Amino acid sequence: MDRKRVNACIEEIVKARKADGGLKQVFWVAAGGSNGGFFPAQYFMDRESKSLRSQSFTSNEFFLAPPSSLGKNSLVILCSMRGTAETCDAASLAKERGATTIALYIEESKLTEVCDYSFAYESISYDETEASEMNASYGLFLAMVLLKKLENYEHFDLAIESFSVLDRVYRDAWNYTLPLAKKWAERNKNESVIWVLAGGPAYGAGYIFSICNLEEMQWISSPTVNTCEFVHGPFECTDKNLPMFILISEGRTRPADERVLAFLKKHTDQNIYVLDAKELGLSRIDKRVSEYFNHLLFSPILNNVYLRALAIAKNHDYHYRRYMWQEKY
Incomplete structure (x- = not known):
């Protein structure tokens, strides 16, 4: 995970939106397993955020019935391995409404073309993929960085250290559960x-x-x-x-x-x-x-x-x- 780049990205977005009244909400948008992968980020935001509104949507619902608050004070983070059409439509809508957009992806697609920022993650299905490189890990890390920048999340450093040991825990659990x-x-x-x-x-x-x-x-x-x-x-x-x-x-x-x-x-x-x-x-x-x-x-x-x-x-x-x-x- 390119932590420095993620930190720089969020810092740039927070700074750029100050003139418009600052970031007020973040939306997590994806379909299928990618949608499920945003649950950790939403769960974290629900428990830790004091002022930043956070909502999770499946892509088609977001596109067909977008929240009225979607606009220049919004950050929309979308995920799709290869550019699912519904997720690309959701990204285009977010851009039309003036929101800042971040794409999480495996293969470049219309999604990465539309979004302002993009981060490549690694598929959960590959044995060599580290647990901290999965889409769910990126989502959670983005959520934690957001709250560090906006609300000075107190356990940020401890959480970041945890990402470093996560893969060792996963590999041991893998061997334990095989039989x-x-x-x-x-x-x-x-x-x-x-x-x-x-x-x-x-x-x-x-x-x-x-x-x-x-x-x-x-x-x-x-x-x-x-x-x-x-x-x-x-x-x-x-x-x-x-x-x-x-x-x-x-x-x-x-x-x-x-x-x-x-x-x-x-x-x-x-x-x-x-x-x-x-x-x-x-x-x-x-x-x-x-x-x-x-x-x-x-x-x-x-x-x-x-x-x-x-x-x-x-x-x-x-x-x-x-x-x-x-x-x-």
Whole structure:
């Protein structure tokens, strides 16, 4: 991650917008897994920002029903691997409204042509990609730099140090989960439905695991259920034959995850799979900032260990699609 360039970019934007009354809001805009990758940034902003408004939108919604506050006091940060049309349309709209735009990308496209600034990230799918180089890491880092510049975020230096150790934690977690994922995959290879339960700072990772890994890549129906909402309706579907995959996060919302797990163990422990951030080593990051790194650890483990194990067990190539890239939609 080019931290110096990101810092310089945000400093330049903040300074340039002072004449117009300063930055008042930041919008995170993307589609699919890229949209899910902005959850850590939004979660961080929701908890730490005192004055800067922050909202996360899926690209098409942002384009079709943009917020009325979108304008010269806005920063719009967009992400797309190769320039998804909806995200490019959202970027063009943001520019028309006078907002400053930043693109996160893998391949240059119309998105990088339209946006004022751009930063290349590395795909989560490549084994050599460092955890700090993923799109979600860039999003979180941008959010932290924004609050450092605008509100002097007190744990900024500690958070930046955490990015430096993140990849070591991820690699150790990878090795730890390989045999566990293989057993889980063998048990679930014939399932047509797998629920994913996650909450708080881990919700985005659970959402991506559902819609991108299980549904898009393995054609398994997979609702993502927020652990804070589980006992307000979804728990009525609890059944010994329903596979559930639950993420236990590190941080303030962990008690909500543990409450769900306790309920499931009471009523059925036959088909529950638990992935705990503490067991994966997130406690190696200082507790004052560790909750903001849940997604950055969970998401690559789910994508590169659990998805792959399931694809092998099912003999279902996760690169194959029935509709995506096959039809006009």
